[in-house]
Ligand SMILES: Nc1ncnc2c1ncn2[C@@H]1O[C@H](COP(=O)(O)OP(=O)(O)OP(=O)(O)O)[C@@H](O)[C@H]1O
């Protein structure tokens with residue numbers, strides 16, 4: 098009995114299976130699936146497989162500093178090179194984080210004919226550190242070291258440099274200058290005044306310029322030229338992408354024109370942002386199993402990214418005064434009167450005029466949602482909204 102019932106069960110199961118397979122094969126869902134073009138089935142790549150299929154040695158869009166791939170900023174570099182050739186003492190490059198200051202400095206260092214150079218990645222913490230920096234720069238070959246003179250304290254530096262340099266011109270690059278203490282800036286001023294053949298090319302965030310005007314105007318007055326970096330043009334953005342790809346062994350045309358246009362409009366040509374978007378396209382291609390870069394890879398562009406672009410554009414279109422106020426507020430929240438005090442009042446008939454003008458600009462910034470305010474007794478204190486703060490970031 099048991100055997101019988103087993104068999105019957107098996108048979109009925111088989112019949113059921115056959116029937117259901119037919120049913121499934123006939124179902125519209127399966128037909129649709131079979132009719133789908135093959136490319137829709139994602140091929141899963143590992144990143145190294147994806148790169149080697151493109152004959153790229155690795156991801157070209159990391160944030161590494163590659164001065165040899167420097168593009169654009171032609172006007173700024175020509176001016177800087179000219180001023181350095183003319184041996185001006187102090188030049189300043191300012192730009193927001195990621196605008197290309199370090200890359201520009203390193204590019205100039207590698208392309209300056211006839212001058213000796215020294216790149217300092219961050220200002221020394223104490224003036225005494227200059228002693229080590231210059232001893233190291235001018236150290237003699239090891240076998241002569243016991244006999245060669247060394248600087249013992251900061252006061253000896255100017256004399257030592259004059260003797261060592263003679264007619265030779267030395268260009269000292271100091272990056273991240275916004276981090277320098279007042280004492281360091283004062284010593285820089287002394288070195289600039291007392292060493293005949295030295296030039297300093299300083300670079301930092303835009304807030305540095307404002308800091309100088311309030312803390313050390315005597316130094317600010319010595320700066321021959323202030324060069325601003327912000328963003329690349331569309332052609333330069335394309336060039337940046339092309340050069341980066343060629344650097345890792347690719348053709349350079351792997352990003353189609355519509356993708357480049359998209360990247361430019363989203364990044365505003367802001368170099369670090371260009372790299373970040375390119376990287377995102379590549380990662381999406383790898384994750385989605387797409388062998389090529391295409392616009393639809395970033396179909397779901399987030400609101401956050403669009404906003405970021407809007408703000409980059411906004412910053413570029415602002416008047417110097419509007420930007421100055423935003424930069425002041427990036428330091429700390431202030432009342433209109435305090436803002437006016439920190440501005441250069443020479444342009445105004447009186448302090449009252451300055452406050453009025455500050456108030457007008459604040460009204461505009463408030464309307465655009467770039468600043469917000471809080472009332473403390475009778476005064477309003479203004480601060481930046483989080484959106485604009487990311488752009489005014491102080492490293
Ligand atoms: N003109 C340019 N040409 C090619 N690449 C650039 C250019 N400017 C910047 N980049 C690239 O963009 C990235 C950011 O540049 P960089 O680090 O020089 O900016 P920064 O202004 O020094 O930023 P931070 O203030 O954060 O130090 C780097 O990877 C750099 O290689």
Ligand SMILES: [Mg+2]
Nearest residue numbers: 198199200272
């Ligand atoms: Mg830098």
